[in-house]
Amino acid sequence: MADTGAINDTGIAAEAASEAMVGPRGARPRRMLSRRNIFLYGTLIVVAVYYLLPLYVMIVTSVKGMPEIRMGNIFAPPVEITFEPWVKAWATACTGLNCDGLSRGFWNSVRITIPSVLLSIAIASLNGYALAHWRFKGANTFFTILIVGAFIPYQVMLYPLVIILREMGIYGTLTGLVLVHTIFGMPILTLLFRNYFTSVPEELFKAARVDGAGFWAIYFKIMLPMSLPIFVVAMIIQVTGIWNDFLFGVVYTKPDTYPMTVQLNNIVNSVQGVKEYNVNMAATIITGLVPLIVYFASGKLFVRGIAAGAVKG
Amino acid sequence: MPAHARPNQLFRNLSAKIASIPMILTALVVFVGGTGWTIVYSFTNSKLLPRLNFVGLDQYDRLWSTSKWIISLQNLLIYGVCMLVLSLVIGFVLAALLDQKIRFENTFRTIFLYPFALSFIVTGLVWQWILNPDFGIQSIVRGLGWESFNFDPLYNADIVIFGILIAGLWQSSGLIMCIMLAGLRGIDEEIWKAARIDGIPTWKTYLFIVIPMMRPVFITALVLISTGIVRVYDLVVAQTGGGPGIASEVPAKYVYDSMFLAQNLGQGFAASTMMLLAVIIVIVPWAYLEFGGRKRHG
Structure with a gap:
């Protein structure tokens, strides 16, 4: 709610600003510019409202009672604010026989996301480091396979991984899913780290070599401390990516270990019982909250992560 | 080495x-x-468990005579073409608008990009609610007095894929905007000045000078959008579950359903191999272009 408010305010401010510019009339070319500005800001504001609408509808619906939802329209602000749907979504909403709400999925997602993020970043940063400074014979071939592999539809590799995990005895467990996330996060993260470490001055690396530092010493004492920003970017990519994953969650876990997205879908799209739209929307927001917080807190770094992910190849 | x-x-x-x-x-x-x-x-008749019992192209024959697969492909085609064109257009226009040295650029960019942080499940569920004919847009417009107004894409087999398209565009057009904006920022200011001195109108400068210069950015965006299109799965599961009937099925869902619900592994393998083939058809020309481009630079 607060967000929408703030954004509306800036919208109004923008309008006011462009109106203020209409003020001085006369022969100055300012007027043309102002008309342009009104069009510009007008368009941007309309589009911004469109993008914000779903968030607004989600929040408004989640704090209404069911009678109010049945009577009114989805855009109307709530007459009576209730947080009961939130409590219900978190603690008692049902998926099949389980009636302990989204909380189970939330904690599963936490237990999936944290180790996956740490493991995938640790492995990928080492890969990138080795590729940038310790290239061995064939390293680039593996790297190329990895990058090309990023374009293979996941569906092609779903079942082979089921077999691999089953052979390892971790099919259906959180460990198995962590491994899957590590594997599929590897191409993009390795690329990210490789590009970053390549930009580290060669002299620095050589100086450390002369001083007798080896592979691990250089990694931990020089590369790691000076590349914290890129680690943060990698974390942002991974936290949002893994938290938002649905496909791997539904394939590689069992109902007890379902991540939040899978559980959310089961709660909302369950065919039994009366549809409680307010509870559904509360559950939807709660699931979206973690990546949204990451997004709003990280600001420019999120954009940087996207840019890094975008320049593939 | x-x-x-x-x-x-x-x-x-x-x-x-x-x-x-x-x-x-x-x-x-x-x-x-x-x-x-x-x-x-994919050349075996594996059912519940994978078995090496080769049956040639049987699975593919069956695949191409299954209406669910044909519908999946049609949906993917419609979704893909619309997604590609609209993402590029919306992304570029928004980026161009944001590139006019406006105030609150960060605020606008934050707003356009935030859906990208949300999962497809969340996106699908929100839009399922907004497009709900009994409570959502349709009922509101009817409530305003236009009684015969009809807008229920999620319950109409003919247009259900466009309902999904709306949600998909909402989620991912911010990403394309971001990439385009980075591309626009990479254009030398001198080029704008030169165009202005020559009296070339802004839109012409964009269309004939800036966009051709942004070719690599467009190719990146194209590849990103295309791989996203082939993978579309969660959005459909959340928003329609493939319904009404099988009207909004997509290939990725066909694969999952055959493998894990219908216990028809061979079909799943054949379908996923077809998906791979589709990706190769998209990727190879791109790789060729990229490779050719790099060669020219030296």
Whole structure:
């Protein structure tokens, strides 16, 4: 709610600003510019409202009672604010026989996301480091396979991984899913780290070599401390990516270990019982909250992560 | 690669090799091995368990005579073409608007990009609610007095894919905007000045000078959008579940359903191999363009 408010305010401010510019009339070319500005800001504001609408509808619906939802329209602000749907979504909403709400999925997602993020970043940063400074014979071939592999539809590799995990005895467990996330996060993260470490001055690396530092010493004492920003970017990519994953969650876990997205879908799209739209929307927001917080807190770094992910190849 | 060959080639750079074992295993076992495995088993009649009982192209024959698969492909085609064109247009226009040295650029960019942080499940569920004919847009417009207004894409088999398209565009157009904006920022200010001096109208400058200069950015965006299109799965599951009937099925869902719900592994393998083929058709020309482009630079 607060967000929408703030954004509306800036919208109004923008309008006011462009109106203020209409003020001085006369022969100055300012007027043309102002008309342009009104069009510009007008368009941007309309589009911004469109993008914000779903968030607004989600929040408004989640704090209404069911009678109010049945009577009114989805855009109307709530007459009576209730947080009961939130409590219900978190603690008692049902998926099949389980009636302990989204909380189970939330904690599963936490237990999936944290180790996956740490493991995938640790492995990928080492890969990138080795590729940038310790290239061995064939390293680039593996790297190329990895990058090309990023374009293979996941569906092609779903079942082979089921077999691999089953052979390892971790099919259906959180460990198995962590491994899957590590594997599929590897191409993009390795690329990210490789590009970053390549930009580290060669002299620095050589100086450390002369001083007798080896592979691990250089990694931990020089590369790691000076590349914290890129680690943060990698974390942002991974936290949002893994938290938002649905496909791997539904394939590689069992109902007890379902991540939040899978559980959310089961709660909302369950065919039994009366549809409680307010509870559904509360559950939807709660699931979206973690990546949204990451997004709003990280600001420019999120954009940087996207840019890094975008320049593939 | 090392010019000064030493006797112990295998142990040279040993730490780096050990550190790269996960990458090597992923590349060889999962990416190459897994893909090969799926292709091989797509020629078998595996049902509940994978079995090496080859039946030639039977699975593919069956695949192409299944209406669910045909509908999946049609949906993917419609969704894909619309997604591609609209993402590029919306992304570019928004980026161009944001590039006019406006105030609150960060605020606008934050607003346009935030849906991208949300999962497809969340996106699908929100839009399912907004497009709900009894409570959403349709009921509101009817409430305003236009009684015969009809807008229920999620319950109308003919247009259901456009309902999904609306949600998909909402989620991912911000990403394209971001990439385009970065591309626009990379255009030299001098070019704008030169165009202005020559009296070329802004829209012409964009269309005939800036966009051709942004070719690499467009190609990146194109590849990103295309891979996203092929993978579309969660959005459909959340928003429509493939319904009404089978009207909004997509290939990725067909694969999952055959493998894990219908216990028809062979079909799943055949369908996923077809998906791979589709991606190759998209990727190879791109790789060729990229490669050719790099060669020209030196």
